[in-house]
Amino acid sequence: MLSNHFVLGASTGFNSGDAIFQLVMFIILLAVIKKFAWGPLMGMMKQREEFVASEIENAEKSRKEAADYLEQQRALLKEARSEAQGLIENAKKQAEVQREEIIVSARSEANRLKESAKLEIExxxxxxVAAIKEQVTSLSVLIASKVIEKELSEKDQEKFINDYIQEVGEKR
Incomplete structure (x- = not known):
């Protein structure tokens, strides 16, 4: 029974050697954890923090670049619209000039054709007139020769003149 009591006494009493041993082991365990687990864990956490900060910084930089690019594209679009409007206006002016040139050219050509036609008509x-003069001359000679061949009375002369006028009218 004595041995039971000894065991019971050991379990109810405070053993400072065990407590110190457990405390030393706990401190050693903390040092080992700090050296092998806590340091790398904190390093990984620091790397993760730097990575997240870098990603946030890159995202902000990309957002700013996208905004700048959008503004550039808007400016280029505005410039392109302005340039297109200028080209349209220029094309309209050029078309108007060409239209005026065509009108002037057509009028000039019409006047030239008109003058050419007038000259041809003239x-x-x-x-x-020259042909008529030639015919009148030949008829006059013909009449004169007939008159010379025979002396005509006043009535015969009128008849020759009327015949002559009629003949001239038919040849026209």
Whole structure:
């Protein structure tokens, strides 16, 4: 029974050696954890923190670049619209100038054709007058020769003149 009591006494009493041993083991365990687990864990946490900060910084930089790019594209679009409007206006002005040139050219050509036609008509008229003069001359000679061949009375002369006028009218 004595041995039971000894065991019971050991379990109810405070053993300072065990407590110190457990405390030393706990401190050693903390040092080992700090060296092998806590340090790398904190390093990983620091790396993760730097990575997240870098990603946030990159995202902000990308957002700013996208906004700048959007503004550039808007400016380029505005410039392109302005340039297109200028091209349209220029094309309209050029078309107006060409239209005026075509009108002036057409009028000039019409005047040239008109003058050419007038000259041709004048030449035709002169040729017709010359032909008529030639016919009148030949008929006059013919009449004169007939008159000379025979002396005509006043009535015969009128008849020759009327015949002559009629003959000239038919040849026209």
């Amino acid at each position: 030449q035709q008229k002169e040729q017709a």
